[in-house]
Structure formats: structure tokens, C-alpha cells
Amino acid sequence: MNGWQTLLYKETLRFWKVAAQTIAGPVLTAMLYLLIFGHALESHVKVYDQVSYTAFLVPGLAMMSLLQNAFANSSSSLIMSKVMGNLVFLLLTPLSYFNWFVAYVGAAVIRGLVVALGVFVVAAFFAPMSYAAPLWILVFAVLGATLMGALGLIAGLWAEKFDQLAAFQNFVVMPMTFLSGVFYSIHSLPAFWQGVSHFNPFFYMIDGFRFGFFGISDVSPWMSLSVVGGATVAVSLIALQLLRSGYKIRS
Numbered sequence: 067m068n069g070w071q072t073l074l075y076k077e078t079l080r081f082w083k084v085a086a087q088t089i090a091g092p093v094l095t096a097m098l099y100l101l102i103f104g105h106a107l108e109s110h111v112k113v114y115d116q117v118s119y120t121a122f123l124v125p126g127l128a129m130m131s132l133l134q135n136a137f138a139n140s141s142s143s144l145i146m147s148k149v150m151g152n153l154v155f156l157l158l159t160p161l162s163y164f165n166w167f168v169a170y171v172g173a174a175v176i177r178g179l180v181v182a183l184g185v186f187v188v189a190a191f192f193a194p195m196s197y198a199a200p201l202w203i204l205v206f207a208v209l210g211a212t213l214m215g216a217l218g219l220i221a222g223l224w225a226e227k228f229d230q231l232a233a234f235q236n237f238v239v240m241p242m243t244f245l246s247g248v249f250y251s252i253h254s255l256p257a258f259w260q261g262v263s264h265f266n267p268f269f270y271m272i273d274g275f276r277f278g279f280f281g282i283s284d285v286s287p288w289m290s291l292s293v294v295g296g297a298t299v300a301v302s303l304i305a306l307q308l309l310r311s312g313y314k315i316r317s
Contacts, residue, residue: 069160069161069165070165070166073161073169074169074173077143077170077172078176078177080143081139088139088177088181090184092181092184093131093185093188096130096185097185099123099127100120100123100127103119103123107119114282117280117282118193120192121193122276122280124186124193124279125276127248129182129271129276130243130272131182132178132179132181132210132211133178133268133271134243136175136215137174138235139177140170140173140216140218140222141219141225141235142222145227145228145231148222148226163310164306166309167216167219167302167305167309170215171212171215171219171305173215174212174215174218175211175215178211178214178215179207179211182207196279197278198277198279198281199278199281202274203279205274206271206290206291207275210271210275210294212302213271213298213302216301216304216305219309220304223305223308223313223315224313224314226314242266246266246268246269252269252284267293270285273287274287274291
């Protein structure tokens with residue numbers, strides 16, 4: 067393996083060695099949401115015709131888990147290396163800033179996809195799923211994981227201690243994922259909050275992802291693709307620029 071492949075392997079092995087925490091834990095959390103909300107609201111909420119509320123929940127929960135875990139993987143790895151002081155060993159290698167980006171974001175994408183797949187495997191016992199447009203599913207899953215992996219890289223570079231990283235996740239990532247249509251369609255919201263939702267890029271990730279399963283969405287999947295694609299490029303360029311400048315990792 068060359069340099070970036072070795073770093074990618076190391077970052078993948080880092081979360082795989084503690085799969086009970088990094089993979090099984092998030093899958094269990096998603097299943098608890100599915101059981102609680104699905105059982106409580108199945109007979110009271112109807113979002114799409116011929117789609118049960120439990121089935122409606124599954125793609126949203128899978129994408130929410132994918133986004134949160136992709137962010138957590140790159141951000142936690144970088145902040146741990148900074149706090150523990152072993153980042154210096156990586157700085158001594160001849161890896162370019164682009165190699166860093168590919169390895170950290172690549173591992174985040176892998177973890178996000180594995181967690182989402184785990185959610186679908188377990189959810190298959192609770193709700194039958196359809197796959198109207200599998201290519202849309204894959205595109206939004208990869209773009210969403212890449213976006214959050216790059217955002218996690220930015221957060222990990224910015225944060226100097228775990229408290230700062232936790233604040234970023236609790237006050238930025240968590241609210242935006244929960245308010246993105248995971249548990250509801252934005253058409254059920256008042257007009258004002260529908261408009262606010264359209265400024266949340268996480269909404270477009272989940273809505274486009276859900277379109278791949280049911281062929282139905284709150285907005286055009288092409289609009290969702292343009293928003294998510296544009297956001298992914300913008301966040302990735304920022305992360306690359308920060309890595310290139312050595313922001314908070316080079317004295």
C-alpha cells in the first residue's frame with residue numbers, strides 16, 4: 067500500500083476494532099427510534115400513500131445515522147490525535163494534504179455506509195422496503211457521507227479539546243439532522259417552518275435519499291442533488307484549504 071492507502075487502512079481499522087461502539091451502538095439507537103416512533107405513530111401518521119409510517123422512517127433513520135457517524139469518525143480521530151500528541155508522527159510523513167483528506171474522509175464514508183447498511187439489515191425485520199431508484203440511494207449516501215466526513219475534518223481541525231468538538235456536534239450537527247425531515251414530511255409543517263427547512267442542507271440529503279426508495283419526495287431530487295453536491299464541494303474545498311495551510315496542526 068502507498069501512503070494514503072496505509073492511512074485509510076489505519077483510520078478504517080481504528081473504528082472497526084471497536085465495532086460494538088462505532089457500528090452496533092448507532093444501529094441499536096436507530097432501531098430504538100424505529101420501535102418507539104413506529105409503534106406510537108404507525109396508526110396515526112400517514113405521509114405517503116401506500117407507504118407505512120414505519121417504512122417511511124427507515125430511510126430517514128439510516129441517513130441520519132450515516133451522517134452523524136461519518137462526522138464523528140473524522141472529527142474524533144483528528145481531535146484524539148491532537149489531544150494525545152501522536153499527530154506529530156503523521157506530520158513527519160511525506161503525505162500531502164490531499165492524502166490526508168482522502169484517507170480521513172474515505173474512512174468516514176466507509177463507517178457511515180456500514181452503519182446505514184446495518185440499520186437497513188435490522189429494519190428489514192420490521193418493515194418491507196421498496197427500491198424505486200437504487201442509483202439515487204447510492205449517490206446521496208456517498209455524497210452525504212463525504213460532506214459530513216469533510217465537515218468532521220473541519221471541526222476536528224478547529225477544536226482544541228473534546229468539549230469544543232462536543233459543542234459543535236450538539237449545537238450544529240444534531241439539531242440540523244433532527245430537523246431535516248427524518249420523522250416527518252415538511253409538508254406537515256406550517257408555511258414558515260417549511261421555508262426554514264429549505265435552508266437546511268441536511269433536509270435535501272434525506273429527502274433525496276428517501277426518493278430512491280419510494281420514488282416520492284418533498285422537492286425535486288435534482289434540486290436535492292444540486293444542493294447536496296454544491297455543499298459537498300464547498301465544504302471539501304474548505305477542508306482541503308485548512309489542511310494545506312496546516313491550520314492548528316502546524317506551529
